[in-house]
Amino acid sequence: MNQTFEAKIWVLGDDIDTDIILPTEYLALKTVDDMKPYAFSPLRPELAGMIKPGDMIVAGKNFGCGSSREQAPEVVKALGISCIVAKSYARIFFRNAINNGLLLIENSELHDAVTEGDTAKVTPGEQIEYNGKIYKIESLPDNLMEILDAGGLVNAMRKKNGL
């Protein structure tokens, strides 16, 4: 997970709750692929259709607040988002995201600097380079990186079980 990648930026605000990420009425759709078109629909109905695999989201504080639905990080991951950079995350979303193999980065400054549509260069655990400026980022602890590197908790456990 330590290799550098470039990603196009989508910008969202503060308190993006799990009902915005995926409204309740779509939680029971059969597969996460079925849910994809409705991601972020209460806020920006067009967004899910515009996100391309490898893009990143830069958001404000308390990203993922609200319910414990695991479908929220699952659908963001399924859209191909490479990472989210937010000022802070709600507790259960943070855990569910890591467990579903979605990279989360905490940074308090980037959100105020970025423009949607620009690209940034991300080196996980080290830095983000945007518009000629370096934003230092903390590495997640090793045990969380293991889960992320495996592609989520189910895969990490399968690996542990020799599968």
Added chain:
Amino acid sequence: MAHTLIEKIIGNNVNKDVKPGNIVTVNVDWCMVDDIMAPFTIKKFEEMGFSKVWDPDKIVLIYDHFLPATQTDDSRHFREADAFADKYGIKNVHRTDGICHQLMTEAGYVKPGDIAFGTDSHTVTYGCVGAFSTGIGYTEMAGILGTGQLWIKVPETIRVNINGKLPDNVTSKDVILRIIGDLTASGATYMALEFSGDTIDAMSVSSRMTMANMAVEAGAKCGVFAPDEKTCEYCGIAYDDKVKSLRPDPDAVYAKVMEYKAEEFVPVTACPSLVDNIKPVSEVKGTKVDQVFLGSCTNGRLEDLQAAAEILKGKHIAPYLKMIVTPASRKIYLEALKDGTLDILSDAGAIITTPGCGLCCGRGGGILSDGETVVATNNRNFLGRMGTSKVNIYLASPKTAAATALKGEITEME
């Protein structure tokens, strides 16, 4: 280094000095899976490729949200959980005994200093006995079932000191609602709440349970009470040096300290449709009410039923109004049956239901429709929780609920 209570509990578990922000892997003392999440948890457990559970005696399965089943697919959850329990030798299965969060301490599982996780956000309830407990997703629960471990971030602590004597018409429900109103619904995100002061010391374990239960409504990871003699009596253990060590150090560092005078509390209610939309009952007095719900893991205990019975004794609830009483567990149901509490409530016109989650999660009997108003003793008044999204849900104490049932409009106990 000085520690808050939650830092001590986590530090003891991992056998090292911890401070807020540290990420540690804890050994789980208890885990609880409820009927809603059981099939999802089992599916993830199987995908992970485990051939056995880490310790069948540390796993508790509890059927409560869907009991008795009211929709045709509900009983599948019981069958899948039963089959899982049989396959892996899990003996701690409660099929008709009551609400998970009541049973985890009442049935003798979680004790002071333990670490417990559950597939429901109100798992925070076990902080009432000085345990660290919180809700998690089903994928993480599947991992615990296989390994017995979970990583956690040591939280910062907000200390809440309350001293003095509460007015007669105020219960611990009014206290926690007021605190949530002051903190807001996200004011304690990532953090632990630690309750202390002589008002807390004077409270029963049941009253503390009400407060721990609602810690999550302020976003908290847990809400904890240092165990005392009452806690030990409730848990059936000795008040020994080990238990006595489970209290915060005097010079522990807190993110924030909130001070309250007990005498200044008044009956309050969480108005539609946010848990932190707190107003004094006097401000919404006179609002016409269609139904009153007394129950849930927040306020379905014997002292709650008794408080309502004291108000309703020899009287009758208002015409047109329905009152539903749902004891939190079979044990409470039997105690309330034997001491005459249920007699009084039934005589007063209340409907007594089987123990379980019932109306709190919009199941069981008592669903409401557009424009109707319910005063309820549970923990959430989110849109659509007890029927349509146009139902007005006011959260209140058992005393306020009973006084309201008598009058047919929102009112506080006189």
